[in-house]
Amino acid sequence: MRASHVTLYRYSIPFTEPVTVKGVRLLQREGIIIGLTSRESSRVAYGEIAPLPGLHRELFQSAEAQLIEVLAKHNFAASGIMQEQLYPSVRTGLEMAMINLETADKGGRSAFSPLSGSAKQVPLNALLFGDTAKIIERAELLFNVGYRTFKLKITAGKTDDALRSLEALHRTFGRQIELRLDANQSLMMDEALDFARSAPAGSIEYIEEPLQDAELIGEFHAKTGLYSALDETLWQKPEMLSHIPVAALKALILKPNRLGGISVALHFARYAQENRLKAVFSSAFESGVSLSFYTMLAASLSTEPAACGLDTFRYLEYDLLESPFGTENGVLDAEALYLGGQKVNEHLLKRTSLWTL
Incomplete structure (x- = not known):
C-alpha cells in the first residue's frame, strides 16, 4: 500500500x-x-x-x-x-x-477484478413497509419512476398482514415486478408453510431467511417450491452453506461490513456465481462512501447484476459525499457513483x- x-x-x-x-x-x-x-x-x-x-x-x-x-x-x-x-x-x-x-x-x-465481465448499471431493490395502503402507494410511486424489484418484511405472528400486502401487490402489478420477502429467521416451519401455501402462485421470487432453523430450508423448498436466500446464516453459521441444498436457494445476501470484509464478500459472490445464485449486495445503513463501493463491486461481478439492497440512502437525512449517493429511477450508474464516492x-x-x- x-x-x-x-x-x-x-x-x-x-x-x-x-x-x-x-x-x-x-x-x-x-x-x-x-x-x-x-x-x-x-x-x-x-x-x-x-x-x-x-x-x-x-x-x-x-x-x-x-x-x-x-x-x-x-x-x-x-x-x-x-x-x-x-x-x-x-x-x-x-x-x-x-x-x-x-x-x-x-x-x-x-x-476491481471482474469475475465475468462488468455492468454499467446496477438495479435497486426498494423496501416496502407500513400498512397495505401505504405499501401500495409507495410501490406505485417507485414503479412509475423505474423500480422493478421490491422487498417486503414478514414477522412471526403477523404473517396475515404480509399476506394481505402480498396479495394487493400481486393484483396491482402481477409479474411486472419481482417481489422478495424477508422473514429475518423469525418463522417456525408450520407458520412458514401456512404462509407459503396461502401466497398467490408465482408472486414471490424468494424469501430471505424464512426459518428460525436454516437447516430446514431444503425441507421448506421441497414442501412449497419456494426459494430461499441466505443472509444472517452466512455470518452466523457459514458452514451451513454446504449443508443446504443449492436447489433450494435463489440468492446470497452480501453485507460486507457484517460478513467480515470485502474479501469475504467476494468469496461468497464467487460461490453464488459458480452455483448460479444471485449475489445481492446489501448495506447496513452506511453512507455513500460504502454504497458507491458496493455498487461498483456488484457491477464488476456480472454483466447483469441482481437488484441490490442499497436503497437505504433514503433513510439518512444527508450523505457525506459532495454529490449525495442515490438515484431517482431505481438504477445506479456504477462508474459515476463510484467516482463520486471518493469525493x-x-x-x-x-x-x-x-x-x-
Missing part, C-alpha cells in the same frame, strides 16, 4: 425516522471514515467503518479502539495484521480504503486523529 498518512474522522447522521434493528431503536447513524493519502499522487482514498447496533457484535468504541491498534503498527498493510481476527466492520473499512487507493493510483477500475465533504466530518506511515 502506497499511503503516506492516514486521517480518521467520525460522523453522526440522523435517520429520517427511527430505525429498529433486532429490537434496538436507532435515531442516528454513527461511523468512522478513514482517509488514506497517496504517496504518489497526494489523492485521498476513503473507507468506512460503521458497526450497526443490533446487527454487529462489536460496538463503535470497540471498533475504533481496534482500528487505532492496527494503525499503531504503521505499515499495517504489509504486517500481516489484515490476516488477523479483525472485527468485520474494521476489516471492511480498511480493505475498502486500500482498494480505493490502489484504484486511484492506477487511474480507474483496475483494482467526501469533510465539513460534515469531525477529524479525530492523523497518523504518519
